[in-house]
Amino acid sequence: MKPQPTHIFQKDISNCGLTGFISKKGTRVEGSVIIKSISLMHDRGNGLGGGFGAYGIYPEFKDFYAFHLMYENAMAQQLAEEYLDANFHIELQEDIPTRRTKAIANPPVFKRYFATPLETDEYREAVEYQGMTDSDIIVRHVMAINHEIEGAFVVSSGKNMGAFKGVGFPEEIAEFFRLEEYSGHIWTAHNRFPTNTPGWWGGAHPFTLLDWSIVHNGEISSYGINKRYLEMYGYLCTMLTDTEVVAYTLDLLIRKHGLSPALACTALAPPFWSLIDQLPQNERDLYTAIRQIYGSALLNGPFAILFASNKGLIGLNDRVKLRPLVCAEKDDFVYMASEESAIREICPAPARIWTPRGGEPVIAMVEGNV
Amino acid sequence: MKINAQGIYYRDLNSTIREAVLAGTDQIELNNVNGQYFIGDGINKPVTITINGVPGNDLAAFMNGATIIVNENGQDNIGNTMNAGKVIVHGHAGDVLGYGMRGGKIHIRKDVGYRVGIHMKSYQENKPVLIAGGKAGDFFGEYMAGGVLILLGMFTDDPAKDKHGYLFGTGMHGGVIYVRGGVDESRLAKEVGVFELDDDDRAALEGYVAEFCQDFKLDVQEVLKERFVKVLPRSKRPYGNMYCPMPK
8 A cells, every 4th residue: 555645745835025226315116126025025915915115216206195996886985075075186197006816816906096185164163172193184085085985095195205015925915906117115015924814905915094104014913902902992803904003003103102112012021021111210210100000002923024214214122022123234224024034135245144133123213304 | 065055045055065975075165145045954974065145044943963154144943943963144134043942052153142042951961052242132042941042232334223132031941141241230121130250250251252252263352351240040930830820
Protein backbone atom coordinates (compact mmCIF):
# COMPACT_ATOMS: atom_id res chain seq x y z
CA MET A 1 0.00 0.00 0.00
CA LYS A 2 1.28 3.45 -0.86
CA PRO A 3 1.86 5.61 2.19
CA GLN A 4 -0.54 8.51 2.46
CA PRO A 5 0.93 11.99 2.86
CA THR A 6 0.58 13.32 6.37
CA HIS A 7 0.19 16.97 5.33
CA ILE A 8 -1.54 18.93 2.63
CA PHE A 9 1.63 20.44 1.24
CA GLN A 10 -0.11 22.88 -1.09
CA LYS A 11 -1.27 25.19 1.66
CA ASP A 12 -1.72 28.91 1.25
CA ILE A 13 -0.09 30.90 3.99
CA SER A 14 -1.30 34.40 4.61
CA ASN A 15 -1.12 36.98 7.34
CA CYS A 16 -1.69 40.55 6.04
CA GLY A 17 1.10 42.78 4.83
CA LEU A 18 1.69 46.48 5.04
CA THR A 19 4.22 48.94 3.72
CA GLY A 20 4.63 52.69 3.55
CA PHE A 21 7.11 55.49 3.14
CA ILE A 22 7.47 59.21 3.53
CA SER A 23 9.66 61.83 1.94
CA LYS A 24 10.20 64.24 4.82
CA LYS A 25 11.13 66.98 2.38
CA GLY A 26 7.92 66.45 0.44
CA THR A 27 9.38 64.94 -2.74
CA ARG A 28 6.50 63.40 -4.65
CA VAL A 29 6.93 59.81 -5.75
CA GLU A 30 4.90 57.93 -8.36
CA GLY A 31 2.42 55.26 -7.30
CA SER A 32 4.41 52.58 -9.11
CA VAL A 33 6.94 52.59 -6.24
CA ILE A 34 4.50 51.63 -3.47
CA ILE A 35 2.87 49.10 -5.81
CA LYS A 36 6.26 47.43 -6.28
CA SER A 37 6.81 47.25 -2.51
CA ILE A 38 3.41 45.79 -1.57
CA SER A 39 3.43 43.39 -4.54
CA LEU A 40 6.53 41.73 -3.15
CA MET A 41 4.38 40.63 -0.20
CA HIS A 42 1.62 39.27 -2.47
CA ASP A 43 1.38 36.05 -0.49
CA ARG A 44 0.66 37.78 2.80
CA GLY A 45 -2.88 38.43 1.54
CA ASN A 46 -5.49 36.24 -0.08
CA GLY A 47 -7.14 38.54 -2.62
CA LEU A 48 -9.92 39.70 -0.32
CA GLY A 49 -8.59 43.21 0.24
CA GLY A 50 -5.98 45.63 -0.98
CA GLY A 51 -5.64 49.35 -0.58
CA PHE A 52 -3.49 52.44 -0.61
CA GLY A 53 -3.27 55.75 1.22
CA ALA A 54 -1.73 58.58 -0.81
CA TYR A 55 -0.76 62.05 0.40
CA GLY A 56 0.07 65.12 -1.65
CA ILE A 57 -1.80 63.78 -4.68
CA TYR A 58 -4.18 66.71 -5.22
CA PRO A 59 -1.98 69.84 -4.95
CA GLU A 60 -4.24 71.78 -7.31
CA PHE A 61 -7.12 71.24 -4.85
CA LYS A 62 -5.16 71.32 -1.63
CA ASP A 63 -7.56 73.76 0.08
CA PHE A 64 -10.58 71.53 -0.52
CA TYR A 65 -11.66 68.43 1.34
CA ALA A 66 -11.21 65.59 -1.14
CA PHE A 67 -14.12 63.22 -0.57
CA HIS A 68 -13.69 59.76 -2.06
CA LEU A 69 -17.07 58.05 -2.03
CA MET A 70 -18.10 54.52 -2.77
CA TYR A 71 -21.63 53.71 -3.89
CA GLU A 72 -23.17 50.27 -3.86
CA ASN A 73 -26.30 51.42 -5.75
CA ALA A 74 -27.70 54.37 -7.69
CA MET A 75 -30.03 55.40 -4.87
CA ALA A 76 -27.07 55.68 -2.49
CA GLN A 77 -25.32 57.97 -4.97
CA GLN A 78 -28.39 60.13 -5.42
CA LEU A 79 -28.96 60.52 -1.68
CA ALA A 80 -25.31 61.16 -0.92
CA GLU A 81 -24.99 63.77 -3.67
CA GLU A 82 -28.12 65.53 -2.42
CA TYR A 83 -26.58 65.50 1.04
CA LEU A 84 -23.27 66.87 -0.22
CA ASP A 85 -24.98 69.56 -2.34
CA ALA A 86 -26.96 70.72 0.68
CA ASN A 87 -23.91 71.06 2.89
CA PHE A 88 -20.93 71.80 0.64
CA HIS A 89 -19.69 74.05 -2.08
CA ILE A 90 -18.36 71.53 -4.56
CA GLU A 91 -15.50 72.89 -6.63
CA LEU A 92 -15.25 69.77 -8.78
CA GLN A 93 -16.90 66.38 -8.84
CA GLU A 94 -15.88 63.51 -11.05
CA ASP A 95 -15.61 59.77 -11.36
CA ILE A 96 -12.47 58.39 -9.77
CA PRO A 97 -10.67 57.10 -12.86
CA THR A 98 -10.73 53.32 -12.97
CA ARG A 99 -9.64 50.69 -15.43
CA ARG A 100 -11.78 47.66 -16.25
CA THR A 101 -9.73 44.61 -15.42
CA LYS A 102 -10.50 40.92 -15.26
CA ALA A 103 -9.30 40.64 -11.69
CA ILE A 104 -11.89 42.99 -10.27
CA ALA A 105 -15.45 41.66 -10.35
CA ASN A 106 -18.48 43.88 -9.77
CA PRO A 107 -16.78 46.95 -8.31
CA PRO A 108 -18.98 49.60 -6.70
CA VAL A 109 -19.07 53.10 -8.21
CA PHE A 110 -16.36 55.51 -7.04
CA LYS A 111 -16.65 59.28 -7.21
CA ARG A 112 -14.67 62.13 -5.73
CA TYR A 113 -15.72 65.62 -4.70
CA PHE A 114 -13.43 68.53 -3.89
CA ALA A 115 -15.50 70.54 -1.45
CA THR A 116 -15.67 73.13 1.30
CA PRO A 117 -18.48 73.42 3.85
CA LEU A 118 -21.29 75.81 2.95
CA GLU A 119 -22.26 78.41 5.49
CA THR A 120 -25.70 76.97 6.08
CA ASP A 121 -27.75 77.77 9.16
CA GLU A 122 -26.68 74.43 10.54
CA TYR A 123 -23.02 75.28 9.90
CA ARG A 124 -23.33 78.65 11.66
CA GLU A 125 -25.09 77.01 14.57
CA ALA A 126 -22.29 74.47 14.87
CA VAL A 127 -19.48 77.02 14.64
CA GLU A 128 -20.96 79.86 16.63
CA TYR A 129 -22.85 78.04 19.34
CA GLN A 130 -21.32 74.56 19.58
CA GLY A 131 -17.70 75.63 19.19
CA MET A 132 -17.10 73.20 16.34
CA THR A 133 -14.30 73.57 13.81
CA ASP A 134 -14.48 72.74 10.11
CA SER A 135 -12.78 69.43 10.89
CA ASP A 136 -15.45 68.61 13.49
CA ILE A 137 -18.13 69.40 10.96
CA ILE A 138 -16.51 67.15 8.34
CA VAL A 139 -16.34 64.31 10.86
CA ARG A 140 -20.03 64.78 11.62
CA HIS A 141 -20.88 64.65 7.90
CA VAL A 142 -18.74 61.56 7.31
CA MET A 143 -20.47 59.76 10.18
CA ALA A 144 -23.88 60.84 8.85
CA ILE A 145 -23.23 59.58 5.30
CA ASN A 146 -21.76 56.26 6.47
CA HIS A 147 -24.48 55.70 9.03
CA GLU A 148 -27.59 57.06 7.40
CA ILE A 149 -27.25 56.48 3.67
CA GLU A 150 -27.51 52.79 2.90
CA GLY A 151 -24.86 51.76 0.40
CA ALA A 152 -22.83 55.00 0.50
CA PHE A 153 -19.46 55.04 2.21
CA VAL A 154 -16.85 57.76 2.58
CA VAL A 155 -13.57 56.13 1.63
CA SER A 156 -11.56 59.22 2.56
CA SER A 157 -12.24 62.82 3.50
CA GLY A 158 -8.93 64.67 3.98
CA LYS A 159 -7.31 67.49 2.09
CA ASN A 160 -4.73 66.71 -0.58
CA MET A 161 -4.94 62.97 0.09
CA GLY A 162 -7.01 59.98 -0.85
CA ALA A 163 -7.62 56.32 -0.09
CA PHE A 164 -8.02 53.73 -2.84
CA LYS A 165 -9.17 50.34 -1.71
CA GLY A 166 -11.25 47.32 -2.54
CA VAL A 167 -11.59 43.58 -2.87
CA GLY A 168 -8.63 42.11 -4.71
CA PHE A 169 -4.88 41.82 -4.29
CA PRO A 170 -3.26 45.23 -3.83
CA GLU A 171 -1.61 45.17 -7.24
CA GLU A 172 -5.03 44.46 -8.79
CA ILE A 173 -6.61 47.32 -6.84
CA ALA A 174 -3.74 49.57 -7.98
CA GLU A 175 -4.37 48.63 -11.60
CA PHE A 176 -8.11 49.19 -11.17
CA PHE A 177 -7.59 52.68 -9.72
CA ARG A 178 -4.76 53.58 -12.17
CA LEU A 179 -2.62 54.33 -9.16
CA GLU A 180 0.54 54.75 -11.21
CA GLU A 181 -0.95 58.05 -12.44
CA TYR A 182 -0.73 59.65 -8.96
CA SER A 183 2.30 61.11 -7.19
CA GLY A 184 2.54 61.71 -3.46
CA HIS A 185 5.06 62.34 -0.70
CA ILE A 186 3.56 59.78 1.71
CA TRP A 187 2.25 56.40 0.63
CA THR A 188 0.89 53.46 2.57
CA ALA A 189 -0.35 50.12 1.26
CA HIS A 190 -2.09 47.08 2.64
CA ASN A 191 -2.54 43.48 1.57
CA ARG A 192 -5.44 41.94 3.43
CA PHE A 193 -6.06 38.50 4.85
CA PRO A 194 -9.45 38.90 6.55
CA THR A 195 -9.77 36.77 9.65
CA ASN A 196 -12.75 37.81 11.73
CA THR A 197 -14.69 40.15 9.48
CA PRO A 198 -15.99 40.12 5.91
CA GLY A 199 -13.81 40.81 2.90
CA TRP A 200 -15.85 43.62 1.31
CA TRP A 201 -14.96 46.87 -0.43
CA GLY A 202 -15.47 49.07 2.62
CA GLY A 203 -13.57 46.66 4.83
CA ALA A 204 -10.31 46.92 2.90
CA HIS A 205 -7.60 49.14 4.42
CA PRO A 206 -6.80 51.99 4.81
CA PHE A 207 -9.45 53.25 7.19
CA THR A 208 -9.60 56.99 7.21
CA LEU A 209 -11.10 60.08 8.75
CA LEU A 210 -10.14 63.57 7.65
CA ASP A 211 -6.54 63.07 6.58
CA TRP A 212 -5.84 60.22 9.03
CA SER A 213 -5.39 56.83 7.44
CA ILE A 214 -4.61 53.51 9.05
CA VAL A 215 -3.36 50.24 7.65
CA HIS A 216 -3.17 47.38 10.07
CA ASN A 217 -1.88 43.84 10.37
CA GLY A 218 -3.36 41.93 13.30
CA GLU A 219 -6.53 41.86 15.33
CA ILE A 220 -7.95 44.46 17.69
CA SER A 221 -9.34 42.18 20.38
CA SER A 222 -10.53 45.20 22.38
CA TYR A 223 -12.76 46.38 19.50
CA GLY A 224 -15.96 46.29 21.61
CA ILE A 225 -14.50 48.47 24.36
CA ASN A 226 -12.89 50.87 21.88
CA LYS A 227 -16.08 51.14 19.81
CA ARG A 228 -18.27 51.97 22.81
CA TYR A 229 -15.71 54.51 24.02
CA LEU A 230 -15.67 56.23 20.62
CA GLU A 231 -19.46 56.29 20.40
CA MET A 232 -19.50 58.55 23.46
CA TYR A 233 -17.67 61.13 21.33
CA GLY A 234 -19.90 60.75 18.27
CA TYR A 235 -17.77 58.33 16.25
CA LEU A 236 -19.90 55.60 14.69
CA CYS A 237 -18.30 52.38 13.52
CA THR A 238 -19.86 51.32 10.22
CA MET A 239 -17.15 49.44 8.34
CA LEU A 240 -17.62 46.04 10.05
CA THR A 241 -13.91 45.81 10.78
CA ASP A 242 -11.82 46.21 13.92
CA THR A 243 -9.22 48.53 12.37
CA GLU A 244 -11.73 51.33 11.98
CA VAL A 245 -11.48 52.15 15.70
CA VAL A 246 -7.79 52.98 15.36
CA ALA A 247 -8.47 55.81 12.90
CA TYR A 248 -11.17 57.35 15.07
CA THR A 249 -9.20 56.91 18.30
CA LEU A 250 -6.22 58.75 16.88
CA ASP A 251 -8.46 61.53 15.60
CA LEU A 252 -9.94 61.86 19.09
CA LEU A 253 -6.63 61.75 20.95
CA ILE A 254 -4.50 63.88 18.65
CA ARG A 255 -6.88 66.32 16.98
CA LYS A 256 -9.54 66.70 19.68
CA HIS A 257 -7.57 66.16 22.90
CA GLY A 258 -4.32 67.64 21.67
CA LEU A 259 -2.04 64.73 22.59
CA SER A 260 1.26 64.54 20.76
CA PRO A 261 1.47 61.61 18.33
CA ALA A 262 3.98 59.92 20.65
CA LEU A 263 1.69 60.23 23.65
CA ALA A 264 -1.29 59.03 21.62
CA CYS A 265 0.75 55.93 20.72
CA THR A 266 1.41 55.44 24.43
CA ALA A 267 -2.33 55.45 25.06
CA LEU A 268 -2.86 52.79 22.36
CA ALA A 269 0.05 50.61 23.48
CA PRO A 270 1.01 51.63 27.03
CA PRO A 271 3.75 49.96 29.06
CA PHE A 272 2.70 47.16 31.39
CA TRP A 273 2.06 48.16 35.01
CA SER A 274 5.03 46.05 36.10
CA LEU A 275 7.30 48.21 33.92
CA ILE A 276 5.63 51.47 34.94
CA ASP A 277 6.37 50.57 38.58
CA GLN A 278 10.10 50.56 37.80
CA LEU A 279 10.19 54.01 36.16
CA PRO A 280 11.22 57.32 37.73
CA GLN A 281 8.44 59.25 39.47
CA ASN A 282 7.63 61.73 36.69
CA GLU A 283 7.36 59.03 34.01
CA ARG A 284 5.38 56.82 36.38
CA ASP A 285 2.91 59.65 36.94
CA LEU A 286 2.58 60.31 33.22
CA TYR A 287 2.01 56.68 32.22
CA THR A 288 -0.34 56.10 35.15
CA ALA A 289 -2.40 59.11 34.09
CA ILE A 290 -2.48 57.95 30.46
CA ARG A 291 -3.61 54.47 31.44
CA GLN A 292 -6.24 55.82 33.82
CA ILE A 293 -7.70 58.35 31.40
CA TYR A 294 -7.39 56.32 28.23
CA GLY A 295 -7.93 52.79 29.50
CA SER A 296 -10.73 52.40 26.95
CA ALA A 297 -8.46 53.50 24.09
CA LEU A 298 -5.89 50.78 24.80
CA LEU A 299 -5.66 48.40 21.86
CA ASN A 300 -5.47 44.84 22.99
CA GLY A 301 -4.37 42.06 20.69
CA PRO A 302 -1.61 41.70 18.12
CA PHE A 303 -1.03 44.59 15.78
CA ALA A 304 1.39 46.41 13.56
CA ILE A 305 -0.08 49.63 12.19
CA LEU A 306 1.01 52.45 9.97
CA PHE A 307 -0.89 55.64 10.38
CA ALA A 308 -0.42 58.62 8.18
CA SER A 309 -1.60 62.19 7.92
CA ASN A 310 -0.49 65.13 5.80
CA LYS A 311 2.06 65.81 8.55
CA GLY A 312 3.76 62.45 8.71
CA LEU A 313 3.92 58.68 8.93
CA ILE A 314 3.94 56.69 12.16
CA GLY A 315 4.50 52.98 12.71
CA LEU A 316 3.49 51.17 15.90
CA ASN A 317 3.49 47.62 17.22
CA ASP A 318 1.54 46.05 20.05
CA ARG A 319 3.41 45.91 23.35
CA VAL A 320 4.70 42.38 22.96
CA LYS A 321 5.32 42.65 19.22
CA LEU A 322 3.10 39.91 17.89
CA ARG A 323 3.24 41.30 14.35
CA PRO A 324 6.28 42.27 12.29
CA LEU A 325 7.42 45.81 11.55
CA VAL A 326 10.74 46.80 9.99
CA CYS A 327 11.90 50.38 9.40
CA ALA A 328 14.62 51.91 7.25
CA GLU A 329 16.02 55.30 6.36
CA LYS A 330 17.73 56.73 3.34
CA ASP A 331 18.27 60.45 2.78
CA ASP A 332 14.98 62.13 3.73
CA PHE A 333 12.95 58.96 3.15
CA VAL A 334 11.69 56.72 5.95
CA TYR A 335 10.27 53.29 5.10
CA MET A 336 8.15 50.96 7.23
CA ALA A 337 6.97 47.48 6.24
CA SER A 338 6.05 44.01 7.42
CA GLU A 339 9.15 42.57 5.77
CA GLU A 340 12.60 44.00 5.16
CA SER A 341 12.51 42.69 1.59
CA ALA A 342 9.50 44.91 0.80
CA ILE A 343 11.70 47.90 1.67
CA ARG A 344 14.74 46.55 -0.17
CA GLU A 345 12.59 46.13 -3.27
CA ILE A 346 12.26 49.93 -3.54
CA CYS A 347 15.33 51.01 -1.56
CA PRO A 348 18.08 48.42 -2.09
CA ALA A 349 20.69 50.04 0.15
CA PRO A 350 19.17 51.95 3.07
CA ALA A 351 21.48 53.91 5.36
CA ARG A 352 19.87 52.25 8.38
CA ILE A 353 17.49 49.35 8.94
CA TRP A 354 16.00 48.57 12.31
CA THR A 355 13.08 46.94 14.08
CA PRO A 356 11.32 49.08 16.67
CA ARG A 357 10.46 47.60 20.06
CA GLY A 358 6.90 46.58 20.81
CA GLY A 359 4.90 49.68 21.80
CA GLU A 360 7.67 52.03 20.63
CA PRO A 361 6.34 54.32 17.89
CA VAL A 362 8.47 55.23 14.89
CA ILE A 363 7.56 58.80 14.03
CA ALA A 364 8.58 60.40 10.75
CA MET A 365 7.16 63.88 10.24
CA VAL A 366 7.45 66.16 7.24
CA GLU A 367 9.94 68.99 7.60
CA GLY A 368 8.82 72.59 7.31
CA ASN A 369 5.92 73.58 5.15
CA VAL A 370 5.43 70.65 2.81
CA MET B 1 25.29 25.89 -9.51
CA LYS B 2 24.18 29.52 -9.72
CA ILE B 3 20.60 30.71 -9.85
CA ASN B 4 19.52 34.27 -10.52
CA ALA B 5 16.52 34.63 -8.24
CA GLN B 6 15.62 38.13 -9.42
CA GLY B 7 11.83 38.36 -9.47
CA ILE B 8 11.34 34.59 -9.32
CA TYR B 9 8.26 33.43 -7.42
CA TYR B 10 9.16 31.54 -4.25
CA ARG B 11 7.50 28.30 -5.34
CA ASP B 12 9.40 28.23 -8.62
CA LEU B 13 12.66 29.09 -6.92
CA ASN B 14 12.23 26.39 -4.29
CA SER B 15 11.26 23.80 -6.94
CA THR B 16 14.45 24.61 -8.82
CA ILE B 17 16.48 24.25 -5.63
CA ARG B 18 14.87 20.93 -4.70
CA GLU B 19 15.39 19.53 -8.19
CA ALA B 20 19.04 20.56 -8.10
CA VAL B 21 19.50 18.91 -4.71
CA LEU B 22 17.81 15.73 -5.94
CA ALA B 23 20.13 15.71 -8.97
CA GLY B 24 23.10 15.70 -6.60
CA THR B 25 24.26 19.32 -6.64
CA ASP B 26 26.14 20.13 -3.44
CA GLN B 27 26.79 23.86 -3.94
CA ILE B 28 24.04 26.28 -4.86
CA GLU B 29 24.48 30.04 -5.08
CA LEU B 30 21.33 32.14 -5.16
CA ASN B 31 21.82 35.69 -6.41
CA ASN B 32 19.44 38.67 -6.20
CA VAL B 33 17.22 36.97 -3.66
CA ASN B 34 14.66 39.33 -2.14
CA GLY B 35 11.86 38.10 0.07
CA GLN B 36 11.33 34.58 -1.34
CA TYR B 37 9.86 32.43 1.42
CA PHE B 38 10.79 28.92 2.57
CA ILE B 39 14.27 28.67 1.06
CA GLY B 40 15.96 25.46 2.17
CA ASP B 41 12.85 24.08 3.83
CA GLY B 42 12.88 20.36 4.43
CA ILE B 43 16.15 19.81 2.57
CA ASN B 44 17.74 16.66 3.90
CA LYS B 45 21.00 16.50 1.94
CA PRO B 46 24.31 18.08 3.03
CA VAL B 47 24.13 20.74 0.33
CA THR B 48 25.44 24.29 0.85
CA ILE B 49 23.13 27.07 -0.27
CA THR B 50 24.65 30.56 -0.39
CA ILE B 51 22.14 33.39 -0.53
CA ASN B 52 23.04 36.85 -1.80
CA GLY B 53 20.16 39.12 -0.85
CA VAL B 54 17.50 39.10 1.86
CA PRO B 55 15.67 35.75 1.99
CA GLY B 56 12.00 35.72 3.00
CA ASN B 57 10.39 34.28 6.10
CA ASP B 58 10.69 30.66 7.24
CA LEU B 59 14.18 30.13 5.89
CA ALA B 60 15.50 26.64 6.69
CA ALA B 61 12.27 25.41 8.28
CA PHE B 62 12.32 21.63 8.88
CA MET B 63 15.81 21.63 7.40
CA ASN B 64 17.65 18.40 7.98
CA GLY B 65 21.38 18.61 7.30
CA ALA B 66 21.92 21.37 4.75
CA THR B 67 23.99 24.52 5.28
CA ILE B 68 22.63 27.95 4.40
CA ILE B 69 24.83 31.03 4.28
CA VAL B 70 23.07 34.39 4.03
CA ASN B 71 25.39 37.23 3.05
CA GLU B 72 22.83 39.82 4.09
CA ASN B 73 20.09 40.25 6.69
CA GLY B 74 17.53 37.56 7.42
CA GLN B 75 13.82 37.96 8.20
CA ASP B 76 11.46 36.19 10.62
CA ASN B 77 11.05 32.52 11.58
CA ILE B 78 14.46 31.20 10.55
CA GLY B 79 15.01 27.51 11.38
CA ASN B 80 11.45 26.68 12.44
CA THR B 81 11.51 23.06 13.69
CA MET B 82 14.93 22.57 12.15
CA ASN B 83 16.38 19.12 12.65
CA ALA B 84 20.01 19.32 11.59
CA GLY B 85 22.34 21.45 9.52
CA LYS B 86 23.40 25.06 9.87
CA VAL B 87 22.26 28.58 9.07
CA ILE B 88 24.77 31.43 8.99
CA VAL B 89 23.44 34.97 8.66
CA HIS B 90 26.00 37.74 8.19
CA GLY B 91 23.59 40.55 9.06
CA HIS B 92 20.75 40.79 11.56
CA ALA B 93 17.65 38.59 11.74
CA GLY B 94 14.05 39.01 12.83
CA ASP B 95 11.63 37.48 15.31
CA VAL B 96 10.89 33.89 16.33
CA LEU B 97 14.21 32.35 15.33
CA GLY B 98 14.70 28.64 15.92
CA TYR B 99 11.07 28.01 16.86
CA GLY B 100 10.83 24.44 18.14
CA MET B 101 14.32 23.79 16.77
CA ARG B 102 15.53 20.33 17.75
CA GLY B 103 18.98 20.09 16.20
CA GLY B 104 21.55 21.92 14.12
CA LYS B 105 23.03 25.40 14.46
CA ILE B 106 21.94 28.95 13.75
CA HIS B 107 24.62 31.65 13.80
CA ILE B 108 23.44 35.25 13.46
CA ARG B 109 26.23 37.82 13.38
CA LYS B 110 24.22 40.86 14.50
CA ASP B 111 20.95 41.66 16.30
CA VAL B 112 17.99 39.32 16.63
CA GLY B 113 14.35 40.14 17.31
CA TYR B 114 11.68 38.98 19.74
CA ARG B 115 11.06 35.37 20.88
CA VAL B 116 14.39 33.97 19.79
CA GLY B 117 14.79 30.29 20.60
CA ILE B 118 11.14 29.90 21.53
CA HIS B 119 10.38 26.29 22.41
CA MET B 120 13.80 24.97 21.43
CA LYS B 121 14.23 21.40 22.59
CA SER B 122 16.81 18.63 22.67
CA TYR B 123 16.74 14.87 22.69
CA GLN B 124 19.68 12.54 23.19
CA GLU B 125 22.39 13.55 20.68
CA ASN B 126 20.18 16.21 19.09
CA LYS B 127 21.10 19.53 20.67
CA PRO B 128 20.27 22.75 18.82
CA VAL B 129 22.58 25.74 19.25
CA LEU B 130 21.59 29.30 18.37
CA ILE B 131 24.11 32.13 18.72
CA ALA B 132 23.28 35.81 18.32
CA GLY B 133 26.32 38.07 18.02
CA GLY B 134 24.30 41.24 18.58
CA LYS B 135 21.43 42.20 20.84
CA ALA B 136 18.04 40.59 21.37
CA GLY B 137 14.44 41.67 21.80
CA ASP B 138 11.97 40.53 24.48
CA PHE B 139 11.14 36.90 25.31
CA PHE B 140 14.64 35.54 24.59
CA GLY B 141 14.42 31.77 25.19
CA GLU B 142 10.66 31.79 25.69
CA TYR B 143 9.32 28.35 26.74
CA MET B 144 12.77 26.95 26.02
CA ALA B 145 12.83 23.23 26.73
CA GLY B 146 16.32 22.25 25.62
CA GLY B 147 19.37 23.17 23.59
CA VAL B 148 21.73 26.13 23.87
CA LEU B 149 21.17 29.85 23.32
CA ILE B 150 24.13 32.23 23.35
CA LEU B 151 23.83 36.01 23.35
CA LEU B 152 27.01 38.04 22.78
CA GLY B 153 25.63 41.57 22.46
CA MET B 154 28.75 42.63 20.55
CA PHE B 155 27.92 43.18 16.89
CA THR B 156 25.07 45.59 16.48
CA ASP B 157 23.89 48.45 14.29
CA ASP B 158 22.32 50.08 17.29
CA PRO B 159 24.84 50.74 20.08
CA ALA B 160 22.24 52.62 22.17
CA LYS B 161 19.97 49.58 22.39
CA ASP B 162 19.88 47.36 25.48
CA LYS B 163 21.59 43.99 25.17
CA HIS B 164 18.36 42.13 25.75
CA GLY B 165 14.70 42.88 26.29
CA TYR B 166 12.13 42.06 28.94
CA LEU B 167 10.74 38.70 30.03
CA PHE B 168 14.01 36.97 29.30
CA GLY B 169 13.46 33.21 29.63
CA THR B 170 9.70 33.34 30.20
CA GLY B 171 8.43 29.82 30.73
CA MET B 172 11.89 28.32 30.27
CA HIS B 173 12.06 24.80 31.66
CA GLY B 174 15.06 23.21 29.98
CA GLY B 175 18.28 23.95 28.10
CA VAL B 176 20.80 26.66 28.87
CA ILE B 177 21.40 30.29 27.90
CA TYR B 178 24.88 31.83 28.03
CA VAL B 179 25.15 35.61 27.97
CA ARG B 180 28.37 37.56 27.48
CA GLY B 181 28.88 40.30 30.06
CA GLY B 182 25.92 39.41 32.30
CA VAL B 183 22.20 39.98 32.17
CA ASP B 184 19.90 42.70 33.45
CA GLU B 185 18.28 40.78 36.29
CA SER B 186 15.31 43.15 36.45
CA ARG B 187 14.33 41.88 33.02
CA LEU B 188 14.52 38.18 33.76
CA ALA B 189 11.33 36.15 33.89
CA LYS B 190 10.50 34.61 37.25
CA GLU B 191 11.14 31.12 35.90
CA VAL B 192 14.91 31.58 35.50
CA GLY B 193 17.98 32.28 37.59
CA VAL B 194 21.56 33.40 36.89
CA PHE B 195 24.48 31.10 37.62
CA GLU B 196 28.25 31.01 37.26
CA LEU B 197 29.77 28.82 34.53
CA ASP B 198 31.47 25.60 35.62
CA ASP B 199 34.32 23.91 33.75
CA ASP B 200 31.98 21.85 31.58
CA ASP B 201 30.12 25.01 30.62
CA ARG B 202 33.34 26.79 29.76
CA ALA B 203 34.58 23.93 27.57
CA ALA B 204 31.26 23.72 25.73
CA LEU B 205 30.99 27.50 25.35
CA GLU B 206 34.52 27.79 23.96
CA GLY B 207 33.67 25.19 21.33
CA TYR B 208 30.47 26.95 20.28
CA VAL B 209 32.11 30.38 20.20
CA ALA B 210 35.12 29.11 18.25
CA GLU B 211 32.84 27.79 15.52
CA PHE B 212 30.85 31.03 15.48
CA CYS B 213 34.06 33.07 15.17
CA GLN B 214 35.31 30.85 12.38
CA ASP B 215 32.12 31.44 10.39
CA PHE B 216 32.43 35.21 10.66
CA LYS B 217 36.25 35.50 10.81
CA LEU B 218 36.17 36.96 14.32
CA ASP B 219 38.75 36.84 17.09
CA VAL B 220 37.77 34.10 19.56
CA GLN B 221 39.88 35.56 22.38
CA GLU B 222 38.18 38.92 22.00
CA VAL B 223 34.77 37.27 22.40
CA LEU B 224 35.84 35.07 25.31
CA LYS B 225 37.74 37.70 27.28
CA GLU B 226 34.52 38.98 28.84
CA ARG B 227 32.81 37.04 31.64
CA PHE B 228 29.78 34.96 30.64
CA VAL B 229 26.86 34.05 32.85
CA LYS B 230 24.56 31.11 32.58
CA VAL B 231 20.77 31.40 32.76
CA LEU B 232 18.92 28.29 33.80
CA PRO B 233 15.32 27.46 34.62
CA ARG B 234 14.53 27.20 38.32
CA SER B 235 12.11 24.36 37.65
CA LYS B 236 11.55 21.69 35.02
CA ARG B 237 7.80 22.22 35.40
CA PRO B 238 7.20 25.95 35.97
CA TYR B 239 3.46 25.61 35.39
CA GLY B 240 3.02 22.27 37.14
CA ASN B 241 0.77 23.84 39.78
CA MET B 242 -1.06 26.25 37.56
CA TYR B 243 -4.36 24.41 37.22
CA CYS B 244 -4.17 21.68 39.79
CA PRO B 245 -1.81 22.37 42.71
CA MET B 246 0.05 19.28 43.86
CA PRO B 247 0.73 18.50 47.50
CA LYS B 248 4.31 19.32 48.44
